[in-house]
Amino acid sequence: MSEKLPGYKGEALKALERLGAEAGDLLRVEKDGEIYEGILMPRSELGDDKHIVIKIRSGYNVGIRITPETRIEKKGTRAKPSFVPPPPPKQRPNLPRVTIISTGGTIASRVDYRTGAVRPAISASDLYSIVPELSEIATIDTEILFSAFSEDLTPRHWAETAKTVAKHIEKGAQGIVITHGTDTMGYTAAALSFALQNLPVPVVLVGAQRSEDRPSSDAAENLIGAVQCAATAPFAEVVVAMHQTISDEAVAIHRGTKVRKLHTSRRDAFKTVNAELLARVLNGKVVMLTDDFTPRRDDRRLVLKPEFEEKVALIKFYPGMNPKIIEWHVEEGYRGIILEGTGLGHVRRKCFPSIRKAIENDVIVAMTSQCIWGRVNMNVYANGRDLLSIGVIPLGDMLAETALVKLMWILGQTRDLEEAKNLLTKNIAHEFSSRTVEPIEPPETIRREGRN
């Protein structure tokens, strides 16, 4: 494989070699009357031999099939890896100490995206040169923990992340920021909410929906908001910091157990579900939106409980679903199943015998709703009541994703079935909202697809 043209082969490789191009170069491609201009991207090892991939100005990648009629022109050379960033601004000694732990994802992929090179990780000096505002807010320490797409993270990564957070808090960090791919950031936020108990300082997960090289990028603003939150917020909880709306500059602070990614690409994709938003960062200030939070207390002693049981499944029900899917999980040694049922918490009656069998085999089976908003209530209809009789545990207004993570965490803590069931319905990290809370959603929620 060509080192300068990673992943390219066959005709596509030949055409690029003729041009003397390498990944990271700015190309202009003319084909069928269309003109594409952008950075030549490395390809995956699984790619074919007929296309080249360039990242166009909008930030998206375009695959172009090379034919004899395709005209390619090189308009600029690769940003050199030896590129020296400007010297970081002087650190101010009296600012709060914040550690940024990077796990990967779009927010950490600026260099990758700009040059086409695979360099998803950030250092403290990279950060200061990209976002110099940070040096006004906090004294930043950094640790590169993973460089992963967030869909590849597993409960083991959650455990590692929790331990790393604990280490930095013990070393005196007054707030933690975790950069994370947005795809599974909600799951990780829930995991840390359970694994990091008795927190003395805020732990803020942050991501970006658009990479730093796109005009509409939210990376810098989200990161600044997250660091402001970690440095100065009055609470000590695990939260997610992401743009609140598509139109203004506020960064919403969501509780880690109540947040869900609800749009594939918008900057305001993350929403707090079935609860009030915890806080908002606007003009450099953290504004609390509720009085009901755990206050920051630097002398509080963190209790680290990083164990997760991986043999817990999330099963989304659909019409006609084969009950054998449940039985398969039991046979595979699964110890917990979160059902994502319909409406108030239902699955078809045909599934009842398999669910009963699972419960008889000491598998914990609990119910959430695929409606996302609202709460399960299994007392209204006969199917729900019968599921309760069988021993299915209703999980109120808990998100299905949070329920999965919580049950993984509980079964990592205890082998006692009764204790596990009690923990599942006990409110540990605000995963249940009380019945009297009126959830408030920002008025612009999921309103209109913005062009930016």
Add this chain to the structure above:
Amino acid sequence: MSEKLPGYKGEALKALERLGAEAGDLLRVEKDGEIYEGILMPRSELGDDKHIVIKIRSGYNVGIRITPETRIEKKGTRAKPSFVPPPPPKQRPNLPRVTIISTGGTIASRVDYRTGAVRPAISASDLYSIVPELSEIATIDTEILFSAFSEDLTPRHWAETAKTVAKHIEKGAQGIVITHGTDTMGYTAAALSFALQNLPVPVVLVGAQRSEDRPSSDAAENLIGAVQCAATAPFAEVVVAMHQTISDEAVAIHRGTKVRKLHTSRRDAFKTVNAELLARVLNGKVVMLTDDFTPRRDDRRLVLKPEFEEKVALIKFYPGMNPKIIEWHVEEGYRGIILEGTGLGHVRRKCFPSIRKAIENDVIVAMTSQCIWGRVNMNVYANGRDLLSIGVIPLGDMLAETALVKLMWILGQTRDLEEAKNLLTKNIAHEFSSRTVEPIEPPETIRREGRN
């Protein structure tokens, strides 16, 4: 089992027999200083022998454990099954002919809820006596097709429903209303959107989130809106008619392929996702919200394609998901898998070999997003591009639930793999929105939990 006290046994049965009570009676129960008043409900065969269940004024069922200290009083007797409804209003001969097909669900369960008797079905005269306004709108014919909870409906029920709709259209119905449990109404609406091609008249699914006996019931208003739509709407498509907001009287008309239940209990639980709302019924008038619809044409010849392949699965991905789940489906003979991936359409790399194996075994694997809003784009990140290389089919902005139904339908139509794949990415019933459409959501979307 007692006929008058279905499901009751042991101490609970004895206490009720002493009182001379039967299901449907109005009881007053005093226990631990609390007073409950409501209708005695029949119990499920799986219930215990210690509780009685009454439906209180709010419409919810409460289970009360009978102890020696519990005081029960009978305040009214059962609504008699021999109760004769008032005579139906005279039918007007010149109104459009609308058939109401009932499949079960809350909207059809008024009598059940009021008396405690199991009588979930409606007849035409029942309807006129409950909702006399209907006789002003249309000449109503009715057919009781199923009396099921909608989570128990399967692709076979979709096929039966499609055939029944076709039969009534052939007999001259100028619009069809289908009453349906809300839990899986979105799935059935998508199924009929594909199974009923070249429709001459509107087919309107309608449900209720609150049963008719509750003060906040939406049953009558939704039903009136649905019949108005079936009788007079200018379009000929499959739609869902449900309350648009919690605060006004408008009934929203959602396209069958773009609608999702997004709240467990609110009247405005159904939302059009990634598209514009098709129409609205307000003050008896159907107001179209787009010009892009198939117009009603009574002489158009319906093409009925009611076959569905049940061996299609919807698998929601979560961090750490076991790739063997995919292999199990292949071994069980599944012919299609819809993945509900993260973000723009991702699953962990560990799943790639299993997905490749599935595709090599002629299983169609396609990708949707668990974000719900937005569209998958598998060209942005390496994991997505590699999934495309393996042969996973990206499904744009199609809902995961609609994708499941569509693939079941396609594999019910053809055994030709290439034809099936082509159909999957072809826009058949508005399941894809064009990229230029700006989705509009009503501003009150999921804004605030109403008390009603």
